Amino acid sequence: MTAPSTARGSTRDTGRWIEHWDPEDEGFWESRGRRTARRNLILSVISEHIGFSVWSMFSVLALFMGPEYGIDPAGKFFLVAVASLVGATLRVPYGFAVARFGGRNWTVISAAMLLVPTVALLAVMEPGTSYTTFMLVAVLTGVGGANFASSMTNINSFYPLRLKGWALGMNAGGGNIGVAVVQLVGLLIIAVAGAAQPRLLLAAYVPLIVVATVLSARYMDNLGPVRNDTGAFRESVRDGHTWIMAFLYIGTFGSFIGYSFAFGLVLQNQFDRTPLQAASLTFIGPLLGSLIRPVGGRLADRLGGAKVTLWNFAAMTGAVGIVVAASVRESLPLFIAGFIVLFVLTGLGNGSTFKMIPGIFQAKAHARGLRGEAAAVHARRLSGASMALIGAVGGFGGVGINMALRQSFLSSGSGTGAFVVFLGYYVACAAVTWFVYLRRTAPAPAAESSPGGGRTAPAEQEARPAYAEV
Template sequence: MTPGTGRRAPRTGRSWISRWDPEDEGFWNDGGRRVARRNLWASIASEHIGFSVWSIWSVLVLFMTPEHGFSTTPEQKFLLLSVVTLVGAVLRVPYTLAVPVFGGRNWTVIATLMLIVPTVAAFFLVRDPDTPFWLLLVLAATAGVGGGNFSSSMANINSYFPEREKGWALGLNAGGGNIGVATVQLVGLAVIALFTTSAGYLVPLFYAPLILLSAWWAHRSMNNLVHVRGDVAGQLSATRDRHFWIMSLLYVGTFGSFIGTGFAFGLLLQAQFGLEPVQSAGIAVLGPVVGSLIRPVGGRLADSLGGARVTLWVFTAMAACAAVLVLAVQAGHLVLFVGAFAVMFVLTGLGNGSTYKMIPSIYAARAEDAIAAGEPREQALARTKRVASSMLGLIGAVGALGGVAINVGFREAFAATGSSAPAFVAFGAFYLLCAVVTWTVYLRRPSRSASADEPVRATAR
């Protein structure tokens, strides 16, 4: 593995690898695995810090209390969370395309150093309760850069590992990033416990040296792959497929609910039940931990039972959970509310794993159907793999938009009624819609007339 020259300068230097063939077992065993894992650990660190910065406002809003001079309303706080979620979701698309343009190592260093902007700005501005709300909105938007790290990190690591180990590597990379949502809440809880709620500015200060350390680690340990090229055409072709939009809808329901409620849970406990910041943070940290750790279980269940079946059960149970949350809010029952929310986080984690497992299955079925119709095997597999890979990145971006809808829903519910109950009613109806779509498209047995999606249905089942 010696540095080489790609088609585009300046793809030369010590960090560039010209030959990379992880499917060759000899190459993989003779140093390839070691290099790939070295890149993986540095990537996990960067993505973890990115997720933490992306979700840092879910903690900072807990410090904005009247006791410390803040007059920010619950509706304004939910708007802050909506803005940061929206920016992070939108940035996932260009971040994916940045890897082949700049190189995986180079872009990881750039993307990590960019996290300094929202952390340093938050350190100075959150200390002043007289900071205008519009400026807080701008500041929250800058934290969205942390949300884009997921897509670029996944796209980069996907190129390093052979097909037989990608599930493990990508799962580890994604899980290490998702846990960042819980880590920042633990940091907030520690700051509250040690320094009281007057020291919210210490949360971003804590992350500043970690960002620099992570960037240094990426610069020192990671590589760029010469052969990696952008696939805009693949992404465009993915958006013309109806399954892209169907799976995006389902992932909005699972991952969107995970990231949206992960951001909002602590604020909900504070706004709906009047809990103190330390109590809210102490309870809220558990949700993202459970949702992140349970995600691989959803994938494993999908392997054995079928992705569509697991997804259908998940959405049905999520709708039931939403109904219980409405009852808990109306009754003012905190224990029931927290218990139902804990179940909801488990379900979103299972759904994240099962829906992501459905995507390659759909295109594997289509490839086999094309091969049976006479298309050369290699050509069919290459074409469907290209579309499926592009679809994974784009669906991840669209799914994050669900987090925006969650926080906008809470904002509108509080503005209209002073309660979160109407939002849970809307979410429950959406989950039922997702369940119906899953059953209709991927589980319902077709009539005797031929269906173009019968191989897809069979694989999903």
């Protein structure tokens, strides 16, 4: 085995660059790859965690915005929808910025950019501020949601295929939990200082952003092999599986972020909870959904992402059915129970769907006749590029949920109609997962070696699911 060489700063005036990276090589992985990947994963989680907190800031600040702010429930739903929309849109350029600037370099830039919306909110967060001003700042908070795309694209390149479900689950789960943490901090401030002190929440995040930026600059690495790979973007856009997985990711991550932003507002406006009562409940779902995401990735590593995703959508359909029933009966305990189960399932599905992505492109590499390192490099290129697009489309699901709830409240004064729509979407996601990835009549992507060293017979290939192992 050729000894791995590491060159830092050899192709850039500044920065830390690793020019050789082969995580599929067991020797390389055990000797130095695992340690380097883990360090970058930890620091990626820190920055992404704070990014999610900033992105979901308006969902917490809405609890501080009493009648003196002059904003009705529909207006608050629209503010969080704007933040979600911008975050989803920016995920596309953020995801491809990793190839252009380097994972470490872009993490530093994107972390530092979180200061802009945080400081802006510190300046304007008070009664009398115009709704237009709040809208403009909501646009700025979108940069926090975009961090996810660059972070996932970057970490995907660090880990071997057999560990991607776990690694991507840990990275995303650690980031997602930023939603729950900012809600917990908001709850603490409301309980201790009252709902008239939103600036305390914002002030707490300024030093955290600075620390995350400095740590990323000091200890993260760029991977030279993924530099300037613009062809991967074009290939991923043309690949139908990118858009199929984006459709499924709307159902998992779109639900997670949409419900995270909207849960407190629903509790206040449909069940007449006070800001403190709502804040004491809103963090539970995002917290559990974030913690369970690595479990979804690990289950997908062991059982196959498509199988876990299919059963997860079936369970989500049942959970949202409970939410619909609770909404109609106006049963707060049942509503909360159903919603918490739904949050947990969105987290599991987030882990399993993202595990599917590298597996799909690995299977497609084999279908093209690629093997070994060539197949691994192809899969890393395409899966990393597609994650930016899939993450962006998934983020738009959060916009859809908040807009659907806004319309439902405007029309009927409750969220029941929106929840019925969500139920139908989960049924569609389950059907697509089965039809594309698990249907027994689907052709296998390529003939593969059998355990005895032979080739799988054509009849056997047709009998087994094409992507069941993804």
